Amino acid sequence: MFTLPISLSIARRMACAALLACCLPSAMAQTTTSTTAQAQHFEFSPVNQYGLQLTASYWNPIISHVSKVSGVDLRLKIGRTSADTTSYVLAQEVDFAFTNHLFSPSRARMGWSVLARRDSPPVRGQIVVLDDSPIRSIAELKDQEVGFPGPEAFIAYKVTHARLLSQHIPVRVVFGGNMDSALAQLVSGKVSAVGGNSQLLDGFTAREKRKLRVLWSSEPFFDLALMASPRVSSVQAKVVRDAFIGMTSDPVGRQVLENASKTVGLRETIGFVAADQHDYASYLRFFENAPPGQR
Numbered sequence: 001m002f003t004l005p006i007s008l009s010i011a012r013r014m015a016c017a018a019l020l021a022c023c024l025p026s027a028m029a030q031t032t033t034s035t036t037a038q039a040q041h042f043e044f045s046p047v048n049q050y051g052l053q054l055t056a057s058y059w060n061p062i063i064s065h066v067s068k069v070s071g072v073d074l075r076l077k078i079g080r081t082s083a084d085t086t087s088y089v090l091a092q093e094v095d096f097a098f099t100n101h102l103f104s105p106s107r108a109r110m111g112w113s114v115l116a117r118r119d120s121p122p123v124r125g126q127i128v129v130l131d132d133s134p135i136r137s138i139a140e141l142k143d144q145e146v147g148f149p150g151p152e153a154f155i156a157y158k159v160t161h162a163r164l165l166s167q168h169i170p171v172r173v174v175f176g177g178n179m180d181s182a183l184a185q186l187v188s189g190k191v192s193a194v195g196g197n198s199q200l201l202d203g204f205t206a207r208e209k210r211k212l213r214v215l216w217s218s219e220p221f222f223d224l225a226l227m228a229s230p231r232v233s234s235v236q237a238k239v240v241r242d243a244f245i246g247m248t249s250d251p252v253g254r255q256v257l258e259n260a261s262k263t264v265g266l267r268e269t270i271g272f273v274a275a276d277q278h279d280y281a282s283y284l285r286f287f288e289n290a291p292p293g294q295r
Contacts, residue, residue, distance in 0.1 A: 046098035122220030125159035131211035160195030207265035
C-alpha cells in the first residue's frame, strides 16, 4: 500500500483547509443573499381615507393580487391616522405609497415617482353640512367647529381650509383622524360642517344613506397617486405599476376591484391607469398660491 510521506500529507491537508476557508464565506454569502432575496418584501402605505378596518378591507385583497402577478411581495403598513401613515413615508420606512401628500415643494425633493392613479374623474375638495342643517353658506361657519380628516389631507383639509382662510372665515378646526371619523363627528353634532374629498363624501352617502349639502367645491384634482420610493428599482416599480394597471383586464383582478369598490361604497368599479407628475400639476399650482400654513 502506497502512503504519502507524513510531511506531504500534512501539507496537503493544510492546503485543503485553506481552500475550504476561502470557499465557505463565498458559499455562505450566496446562501444568505439567496435567502434574503426570497424573503424580501416591500412596505405599501396608502393614505387612510377610511377607518382602519375599512382601509385594510379595501387594500389587502388588491395588494395580494398585485404581489402574485408582479412577483413583488407587498405588505400593508398603515398607521392609526392618515398623518401617522404619512409619517412612515416621510421617515422612509416604506417603499410604495398611495398618497397625494408628497407634492409640496419640500417633499417633491424626496424623489418619489408617480406610477399610476385611479381610473376615475378628478375629485374636488368640498365643504359640506348635513342636508337638514340650517347652514346655507360657508360664511355662516365663522367661529364654528369644522371637522377635517387630518392635517396631512390635501384635498379634504388643505384645499378646503385654504378656502376658508382666503375668505377670512375663522373656524375651530377639529381633526377626526380620517374621513369616516370626521363625518361621524358631523352626524353626532360635534362639528357643524366638514371639509372632505368629493369621492369619499359620495361613498359615505351611498354606504350610510345620509344626505349631505355642499356649501363649496374646489377646482378638480386627480385622486391619490401610486408612488414609488427612489430606493425601489425601475424594474420593480414597472412590474408593480403594470400589475395595478392590468387588474381591470384580468378576470381575477377585476373581481378583486369589484369587491373592493363595493366594500367602500364606490358607485362603480374603479381600477388604475398609468400616470406621471404632469397629472398632478394642479397640486403644484395650489402650493404656489396657498396660505403659508397650508404649504
